[in-house]
Structures are given as C-alpha cells and as structure tokens.
Amino acid sequence: MGTEKLISHADxxxxxxxxxxxxxxxxxxxxxxRDKRDVATKKLDExxxxxxxxxxxxxxxxxxxxxxxxxxxKNATANGIQIHWAEDDKEHNKIATDILKNxxxxxxxxxxxxxxxxxxLNHHLEANNIEIIESDLGERILQFSGExxxxxxxxxxxxxxxxxxxxxxxxxxxxxSNDPVYLTQAARLHLRDKFINAHASMSxxxxxxxETGSFVLCTNEGNADLGMTANSKLHIASMGxxxxxxxxxxxxxxxxxxxxxxxxQPITTYTSHFTKPxxxxxxxxxxxxxxxxxxxxxxxxxxxxxxxxxxxxxxxCPVFKNSGxxxxxxxIPGPIGAILAPVHDIKKYADMPFASTLCGSCTNVCPVKxxxxxxxxxxxxxxxxxxxxxxxxxxxxxxxxxxxxNTWIYDTSGKMGMFFIKHFRWLVTHATPWGEGRELPxxxxxxxxxxxxxxxx
Amino acid sequence: xGAREKILSRIKEGVAPAVSLPDMSITDNxxxxxxxxxxxxxxxxxxxxxxxxDSVADVDSKLKELFPDIKMAYTNIEGVGFGNVxxxxxxxxxxxxxxxxxxxxxxxxxxxNGSVFVSDNKMGNKMIPTITEYLVLVVSxxxxxxxxxxxxxxxxxKNIEYGVFISGPSKTADxxxxxxxxxxxxxxxxxxxx
Numbered sequence: 001m002g003t004e005k006l007i008s009h010a011d012x013x014x015x016x017x018x019x020x021x022x023x024x025x026x027x028x029x030x031x032x033x034r035d036k037r038d039v040a041t042k043k044l045d046e047x048x049x050x051x052x053x054x055x056x057x058x059x060x061x062x063x064x065x066x067x068x069x070x071x072x073x074k075n076a077t078a079n080g081i082q083i084h085w086a087e088d089d090k091e092h093n094k095i096a097t098d099i100l101k102n103x104x105x106x107x108x109x110x111x112x113x114x115x116x117x118x119x120x121l122n123h124h125l126e127a128n129n130i131e132i133i134e135s136d137l138g139e140r141i142l143q144f145s146g147e148x149x150x151x152x153x154x155x156x157x158x159x160x161x162x163x164x165x166x167x168x169x170x171x172x173x174x175x176x177s178n179d180p181v182y183l184t185q186a187a188r189l190h191l192r193d194k195f196i197n198a199h200a201s202m203s204x205x206x207x208x209x210x211e212t213g214s215f216v217l218c219t220n221e222g223n224a225d226l227g228m229t230a231n232s233k234l235h236i237a238s239m240g241x242x243x244x245x246x247x248x249x250x251x252x253x254x255x256x257x258x259x260x261x262x263x264x265q266p267i268t269t270y271t272s273h274f275t276k277p278x279x280x281x282x283x284x285x286x287x288x289x290x291x292x293x294x295x296x297x298x299x300x301x302x303x304x305x306x307x308x309x310x311x312x313x314x315x316x317c318p319v320f321k322n323s324g325x326x327x328x329x330x331x332i333p334g335p336i337g338a339i340l341a342p343v344h345d346i347k348k349y350a351d352m353p354f355a356s357t358l359c360g361s362c363t364n365v366c367p368v369k370x371x372x373x374x375x376x377x378x379x380x381x382x383x384x385x386x387x388x389x390x391x392x393x394x395x396x397x398x399x400x401x402x403x404x405x406n407t408w409i410y411d412t413s414g415k416m417g418m419f420f421i422k423h424f425r426w427l428v429t430h431a432t433p434w435g436e437g438r439e440l441p442x443x444x445x446x447x448x449x450x451x452x453x454x455x456x457x
Numbered sequence: 458x459g460a461r462e463k464i465l466s467r468i469k470e471g472v473a474p475a476v477s478l479p480d481m482s483i484t485d486n487x488x489x490x491x492x493x494x495x496x497x498x499x500x501x502x503x504x505x506x507x508x509x510x511d512s513v514a515d516v517d518s519k520l521k522e523l524f525p526d527i528k529m530a531y532t533n534i535e536g537v538g539f540g541n542v543x544x545x546x547x548x549x550x551x552x553x554x555x556x557x558x559x560x561x562x563x564x565x566x567x568x569x570n571g572s573v574f575v576s577d578n579k580m581g582n583k584m585i586p587t588i589t590e591y592l593v594l595v596v597s598x599x600x601x602x603x604x605x606x607x608x609x610x611x612x613x614x615k616n617i618e619y620g621v622f623i624s625g626p627s628k629t630a631d632x633x634x635x636x637x638x639x640x641x642x643x644x645x646x647x648x649x650x651x
Contacts, residue, residue, distance in 0.1 A: 029634050046487055053483070059476040066468040075615075085461040137640060138631035154631060161633045180632040188641060195641070196550035212614040222587045222627040222642025229584035229619075230550040241464065248614050249481050252606040255622075256569075263630070266499060266570035267605070270587075270642065271622040275614050278583070289464045296471030303473075 012327035036264025058306035075213025089119035105199035113204030150325030201227035205239035313362035335362035353379035500571030503625030532560035559589035572624035
C-alpha cells in the first residue's frame, strides 16, 4: 500500500461537521443502534458471562490458530470444499479471478464481505471483465454511488432516503420517491433478476468451525442464501485466518451475541451453515492472511484479532458519531478500525488511533472483551516514538515538562496566562485551533493557590 | 514455500497468550422450561406470526384459511395436500422465481429468538426457503428449545449440507435505519405449531 498524503481524520471530520443538520441526523441514527443494543443485551442475565466465554474461546483459538486452520482444512476438504491460501490481498484476488475464469463465470452476485473490501476485489474483477453485483442492499446502493462503506454492519448508514431515492431514479428508473418500502421493493426486483441469472456467488465468512469444516454466514436480507442456492454452481467464500472457532458448541455463544450487540435483534434473520457443496457444484474457501499474522506477533495488539465485526464499538463511539465512517481512511472505521489499521501501514494510518477520546465505551460494549481503548493509547505511544522529536506537539510537551518542573516558572506563567486571556480573549478564541467551536469560561479573579492561601492557612 | 506453509509458520511465531478452552457446561444453567408465549412474543417482534394448532391434520384447513387464493405453492409435508409445485419439473431458479408459498417442516424452534432450524433434507430444493414470497414453517410443539446453546446440541453440522436458522421474514434497514420486510428472502413468515 502506498503512503500517499491522505486527508487527515481531523480534516474529514471538519468537512463532515460543516453540514450541521446532516451531522446531527447521523449522530441520532447511530445512537439509535446503540440504544437498541442496550435493550437487547440487558434482557440476558448471563450477558457478562457470555462475553467472558466468547473472549476465552477466541483467545484460545488465536493461541492454536495453526492447529485449528489445519483441522478446518482437513474436515472441509473431506466434505468436498476446496481450500486456498492467500498471503495478501493481491494473491486473494488472483485466486478468486482464476477460479471464476476457469468456470467461465462472468456474472457474480456477492454478499457483504469486509475482507473483499479490504482486498479491493471488485476493482480487480471489473478489470478482468467480470461483472460483480453487490447483493446486500446497502452495498448495492454504494456500488451505484461509487462510494465505500462507512460502517461495517450498515454500509450506507450515511446516506439519506432522499439521496437513495435520487440514485435509484437514475440507476433503476424508479419514480421519484423517498419511501424506504418502495425503494427496497425496487431493489428486490432488480437484484432477484441478478440472483437467478448469476454464474457464481461470493461471500465472506462469519465463523468457520474447525471440528466440522463448516462455515457460517449471518444476514438479515437472505442474500447470501439466495446467492448460493438460486443459480450458482460455484461459490467462493473469503475468510481471514482469525475467523476460526474450534467446535460447533462454541457457535451458540457467538450467535447469541452477534446480532444483539450489532442491531439489537435476538438473532439475524438467517444464520446459515454450509458444510458440503451440492452435487455437481463447487465451494471454494480462500483463507487470507493480509497482515493478520503480523498482528498476531504484536503482544499488545494481537487480541484485536478476536473481533467478530458486530460494530458495537463504532455505534457507541462519540468520535465516530460526530465524524462519520468516511473520516477514517481504513476500510474498517471506528475504534476497532483504528487498532487494526496501523499494522497494515503505520504511516498511512498514523492519525487513526488519535481519533478517540479514550473514554473506554468501546471496550465496555465489546462482546469479546478487546481492550480497545487501551490499545488506542498504546498505538499512540508506538506512533509518537516513530515520529521525529521535533514535531510541534513534541516541542509543546517538552516545554510543558520544563514549566511543570519549576515552581516559580509555573506560578509566573500561570499568572501571565490569566492576564493574557483576560485582556486578549479574542486572540485565544479566534486565533488558535483550540478556540474552534468552544466557549472560554470566565477567568477567576485569583488563582486557586492564592485563594487557598488566603482562606485555609 | 507456498502461501499455506508461510502463513502457518508465521502463525507459529505469533505471541498470542496460551488460554485454555472454557468449560461450556455453564451454559446448561441457562436452560429451563419452555414458555410458548415467549416464543410467540419474540417471533412477532421480528415480524413473524404464529398459529397454534391441535394437530397436523389441521394444517391443511389453516393454510386454506390463510391463503384462499394462490397460484403457486410448494410443500413436502406428508398429509398436507396444499402444494401444486412438482420439483421434478423445476430445472432452474426461473421456475421457482414466482413461488408464492412454501410450507416446510422445521426441525425445531428456538424460544429466545423465534428462529426455526430448517435443514436441506426438508427443503425440497435449497433455494425454496429464501425464494418463496411467503414461508410457512411447521414445527411440533414438543420441538422447542430454550436457547442457541440447546439448539446446537440438537444439530450435527457434519451430517448437513446446508442448514439455516430462520427468524421471521427477510428484512433490511439499509435505507435510513427504517425496517422493511422482504429484502431478498420471504416477505412473510408464519410458524404453525402442531
């Protein structure tokens, strides 16, 4: 990946917040998700025990990942599934393209897969003259508008129904409307035609079970199921190495938590298990590394690989709610994205761990107990050490250390600061980035130290 | 060295701390008596409906009451004479694209989330549960489990090609978080408990 100059999170956020009406609408729709999650999880007395179980199962799986991947490969192969391994995004895309070309497959329906987004698979397939149709409604909307997902569960959450209505008018010849029922029905008819004419289907993997060689997909729309069963004689599923869980009995823990934590539903509408291909059909699974083993070697950060992609951490994040998913430059936004991104390219994604208040809400809602806010802090240490000591922030910090070490300088500079703020208030609020969007409180007549001396000594 | 060997050897160099697998017997504590009312409320909350019948013999008349005028229906439940689709004549997806109703036998229902487990040997054709407009699932009153832990004790994935828990009709909230039923799968779902 290149290290081209990207627009920073702060600048993205400034643009996002410049449309205050839309920013406030977005904030509310994200909080709505968090609210539904709270209601659903509080109905389960055993929620905290489930979190511990989920965390332990995932941590255990990571500690024996090689053994479980080999067991999965053995069992899936015995079931008639073909397994491929890809070191990175390029190899993944090449394997997928080769399989499709070998079958002469030109029209593909795909259900939502963040891994395929990570690998930028669609561009690669299109460059090879293979038509790839996103079948998840949110993803299809973004394919029409040429955008990337801004959220991992609700990819088009940033778009209003008016925007989608206009997009469908242009792409699907719908009549002018912003009615979600009408627009969803239009997409259903449009995509049904794609399903029954597809040559092959593709998907990600939510869980892969070593013991049985099966994989599980969770959707609300039924697009993964219809894609695989309607016309396709060929399915390709892409999975990161971390998707493995040891046994079928462990699924119960994750399936109980995933939808409750994501959208507040007790379970996704479809929880689908695939063990064997149809007679005459083929299922291929591409097991992808793409920097995951690198993360596994990072003692402080490898527990991020426990993530099951429920998105609760972004739904609860005050920064995500007020900056939008597109403000993060990595394919996965929000708190979990900010701790997954640096291992891919620490320079390119250097600002992501700083896009947080470190409030810890992400850690509290995480179903597999990843210490997200602590990792955000730890990534900041790593990134700051890598940067030159002569940055503006570094100099300020050194200056602050000097002032704080000397009582006389501290007292004097405090008094000078108060004098300055009192008499040049306009400069403080208008000429510094700090003043943007903030009000300055009234300046007290004396310092706390002076007041204490007068009243308590 | 191919990608497989490289990935596996890099995993070996990983430093994930050793954690033993937790004892799953704790999940037994969360099992208790079944309350059909809870199942009903949950299923209704996810957009499905539930009808409690005296026996399988009542399924036919219930279906005729629910669907007085239909053109294309499929069922593979013995003793239910409701369907008119012959799968031997179905060659491809186009033939089932206009399927209005499918009546299938579910293996069991799950009280905590209103889902019903359907496995490929009861589907007729694997696309039927999702391609039909209206899905009717018939489950015995004795075949209800408390939660997903109990559900996975009932299944052996090794012996199933394709099996799915279906909880209510297909849905999406991808347009401004507004819940809409009938994304790609069934627009309606009814559970008949017999």
